[in-house]
Amino acid sequence: MKLSDPRANRSRQALLSAGIEVFLVNPHASLTEVAAFAGVGRATLYRHFETREQLIQELARESLAMTDKAMQPLKAQKLKGREAIEAMLHAVMPLANRFHFLLSLWSIAEDDPEVTDIYNRQLDEMAELVEQGKKAGDINTALTTTWIVTMIDCLIYAGWYLVRDNKCDAREAAESAVQTLFSGIRA
Amino acid sequence: MKLSDPRANRSRQALLSAGIEVFLVNPHASLTEVAAFAGVGRATLYRHFETREQLIQELARESLAMTDKAMQPLKAQKLKGREAIEAMLHAVMPLANRFHFLLSLWSIAEDDPEVTDIYNRQLDEMAELVEQGKKAGDINTALTTTWIVTMIDCLIYAGWYLVRDNKCDAREAAESAVQTLFSGIRA
DNA sequence: ACACTATGAGACATCAATGTACCATAGCAA
DNA sequence: TTGCTATGGTACATTGATGTCTCATAGTGT
Numbered sequence: 001m002k003l004s005d006p007r008a009n010r011s012r013q014a015l016l017s018a019g020i021e022v023f024l025v026n027p028h029a030s031l032t033e034v035a036a037f038a039g040v041g042r043a044t045l046y047r048h049f050e051t052r053e054q055l056i057q058e059l060a061r062e063s064l065a066m067t068d069k070a071m072q073p074l075k076a077q078k079l080k081g082r083e084a085i086e087a088m089l090h091a092v093m094p095l096a097n098r099f100h101f102l103l104s105l106w107s108i109a110e111d112d113p114e115v116t117d118i119y120n121r122q123l124d125e126m127a128e129l130v131e132q133g134k135k136a137g138d139i140n141t142a143l144t145t146t147w148i149v150t151m152i153d154c155l156i157y158a159g160w161y162l163v164r165d166n167k168c169d170a171r172e173a174a175e176s177a178v179q180t181l182f183s184g185i186r187a
Numbered sequence: 188m189k190l191s192d193p194r195a196n197r198s199r200q201a202l203l204s205a206g207i208e209v210f211l212v213n214p215h216a217s218l219t220e221v222a223a224f225a226g227v228g229r230a231t232l233y234r235h236f237e238t239r240e241q242l243i244q245e246l247a248r249e250s251l252a253m254t255d256k257a258m259q260p261l262k263a264q265k266l267k268g269r270e271a272i273e274a275m276l277h278a279v280m281p282l283a284n285r286f287h288f289l290l291s292l293w294s295i296a297e298d299d300p301e302v303t304d305i306y307n308r309q310l311d312e313m314a315e316l317v318e319q320g321k322k323a324g325d326i327n328t329a330l331t332t333t334w335i336v337t338m339i340d341c342l343i344y345a346g347w348y349l350v351r352d353n354k355c356d357a358r359e360a361a362e363s364a365v366q367t368l369f370s371g372i373r374a
Numbered sequence: 375a376c377a378c379t380a381t382g383a384g385a386c387a388t389c390a391a392t393g394t395a396c397c398a399t400a401g402c403a404a
Numbered sequence: 405t406t407g408c409t410a411t412g413g414t415a416c417a418t419t420g421a422t423g424t425c426t427c428a429t430a431g432t433g434t
Contacts, residue, residue, distance in 0.1 A: 191379095192378095192379060192380060194379085194380055194381075195379085195380060195381095198380080198381080227381085227382085228381065228382040228383065228384095229382090229383090230381080230382070230383080230384090231380075231381060231382075234380075234381085
């Protein structure tokens with residue numbers, strides 16, 4: 001089925017954003033709940049997404065694509081090293097809700113090779129930034145790149161966590177992350 | 188049923204460690220899989236744990252108790268500030284596998300008030316260490332305690348992640364975490 | 375040896391979610 | 405208007421996991 005009608009697009013979009021909102025609150029939510037939240041019949045959901053897994057993987061792909069999009073301007077500026085990492089953190093923090101649901105559903109999302117491909121590429125790009133930072137003298141070469149990349153990944157997660165719980169806004173989270181990442185917490 | 192036989196203890200232990208190993212690989216694993224992995228009949232599993240949720244919450248309580256146990260010696264030494272935090276990171280890193288599964292199943296574990304109580308107490312204790320560190324002049328008072336606690340939580344997660352994937356051992360992870368936490372990644 | 379208790383195996387009922395099929399209706403494009 | 409397409413609603417079959425129950429067997433403490 002093609003589903004290229006304006007109606008079809010509306011339904012599809014409604015389902016995707018319902019998926020994000022519903023799974024954010026309850027990762028074990030059923031497709032019945034998602035369809036209901038989208039204001040769409042359950043049968044229609046199955047017309048757009050063959051299985052539960054496919055819906056989740058579609059959400060993952062869409063969210064990863066949003067990250068790429070958020071990173072595009074800073075790639076265009078050809079920032080390097082520390083500046084690039086700072087810009088990256090600021091670009092990515094506002095996507096908190098968009099991604100938080102993924103953490104619970106990653107074991108499903110990663111069954112899709114396209115999802116893991118994109119994710120690994122993004123990690124590689126981050127590693128590339130770190131290497132540049134090391135060459136530029138911004139970053140301590142005694143720490144492994146693997147560690148730093150994992151660390152940045154986790155800082156982003158930490159930021160998302162606080163943002164989602166309204167403990168701070170995306171900008172504050174990014175600033176704290178930058179500060180801590182480069183200078184640590186020492187007085 | 189009391190289940191106080193030696194056999195009962197063996198079964199119980201087998202089930203608990205099977206739970207950790209199986210859920211670590213696949214958070215959606217069924218109780219049939221857990222029982223099979225434990226080399227125990229499915230019925231026996233139900234004799235020890237009424238529901239799936241109860242098993243998971245039991246695993247969570249047990250793991251949190253292990254954290255308490257790992258922290259005990261350093262509490263006894265009455266370490267303060269930076270030293271205390273360093274010791275804590277070293278104590279906690281080896282528990283990687285023990286906890287990694289919990290991240291996926293937290294939405295179930297946190298339905299148990301006892302679990303959240305313990306977890307919140309541990310976060311409070313960590314906040315206490317941070318406050319001490321601030322007073323002792325070890326830690327930058329410009330950063331909120333909330334942020335730092337979240338940050339430490341994430342460093343532990345980052346370490347566990349690498350340890351689980353055999354990218355480094357627990358000691359290296361703890362050392363990297365300490366270094367990064369206090370001094371950042373700056374050259 | 376004896377009484378007791380936990381176990382394994384399997385049968386069974388239940389339940390919730392998944393996925394399919396059909397049809398009348400309403401939106402769309404020409 | 406007319407033919408096409410997506411939709412909602414509903415009924416239905418299927419599946420997989422959950423939890424209960426029973427019984428013969430084997431381990432345990434005395």
